[in-house]
Amino acid sequence: MRATVNPPLLLVAHGTRDPAGPRVVERLAAAAAERLDVPVHVGYVDVIGPTAVEVLRDLDGPVVVLPAFLASGYHVRTDLPAQIAASDRTGVVVCRALGPAPELVEAMRERLITAGWQPGARIAFSAAGSSDEHALADVRAAAQLLGRRCGQWLTPSYVTTAAPATAEVCGPADFIAPYLLAPGLFHRRLAELPVAGVAQPIGDHPAVVELITRRYRQARRQALAA
CATH class of the missing domain: 3.40.50 (Rossmann fold)
Known part of the structure; x- marks a missing residue:
C-alpha cells in the first residue's frame, strides 16, 4: 500500500561534468527524502549518468518524476518524455519543472x-x-x-x-x-x-526543498485521482 500511496520521487537534472552540479542535486534529493519520507532518486538527461531511463528501469510501481530545471525547454518537453518512453514504464507521473516559481x-x-x-x-x-x-x-x-x-x-x-x-x-x-x-x-x-x-546560484536553499515538496504532493494527488 505504501508504494501506491507514496510513490518514490525521481529528480531529473540536466547533468554536468562539474562535480559541484551533481552535489547540489544530491543534497536536494536528500533533503526532499527527509521532508517527504519517501525514497528520492536522481537521474540525468545528458552528459552524465545514471540516465532517467536507467533509474526508471530499476524502480517498481508508480513513480513521480520531477524535472529539476528552471524552465521548460527542450530537455523537459522532449528529452525527458523520450527517456520515460524508452524505459517502457507505466505509472509514471511527471511534475511541472521547478521554475518559474x-x-x-x-x-x-x-x-x-x-x-x-x-x-x-x-x-x-x-x-x-x-x-x-x-x-x-x-x-x-x-x-x-x-x-x-x-x-x-x-x-x-x-x-x-x-x-x-x-x-x-x-x-x-x-x-x-x-x-x-x-x-x-x-x-x-x-x-x-x-x-x-x-549572488550565488539558487542551490539547495530550503525554499527549493519546499518547492520540490509541493510539486511532489501535487503530482501524487493526480496519480491517486487517476
Whole structure:
C-alpha cells in the first residue's frame, strides 16, 4: 500500500561534468527524502549518468518524476518524455519543472542580500540561455516575479545562446541575480564580470526543498485521482 500511496520521487537534472552540479542535486534529493519520507532518486538527461531511463528501469510501481530545471525547454518537453518512453514504464507521473516559481524567487532574493544587495540597487537578472521559446518565456516570467519581489522591473539577460548577453547589459554598480540552480561554468563566467556583486546560484536553499515538496504532493494527488 505504501508504494501506491507514496510513490518514490525521481529528480531529473540536466547533468554536468562539474562535480559541484551533481552535489547540489544530491543534497536536494536528500533533503526532499527527509521532508517527504519517501525514497528520492536522481537521474540525468545528458552528459552524465545514471540516465532517467536507467533509474526508471530499476524502480517498481508508480513513480513521480520531477524535472529539476528552471524552465521548460527542450530537455523537459522532449528529452525527458523520450527517456520515460524508452524505459517502457507505466505509472509514471511527471511534475511541472521547478521554475518559474515563487519559492525560487525567495531563494534568489536571499542570495542577493547575502551578496550585498540592498533595495534600490540595480539587479541584472541572468539565465543560462536557450533557443527554445518556451524556456525563454519561463525565464521572462521568473524575471518578472523577482522584479516584483525586489521592487524593480527586470528584463532577463543570458550567459550564452540568447540575447541580450549579461556581459553587455550589466554595469559596475549592478548586482547579478543568477537564474542558475547550481555552480559551474556559467556562474564562473558571471563571477568574472566587473559588477558590484554576483549572488550565488539558487542551490539547495530550503525554499527549493519546499518547492520540490509541493510539486511532489501535487503530482501524487493526480496519480491517486487517476
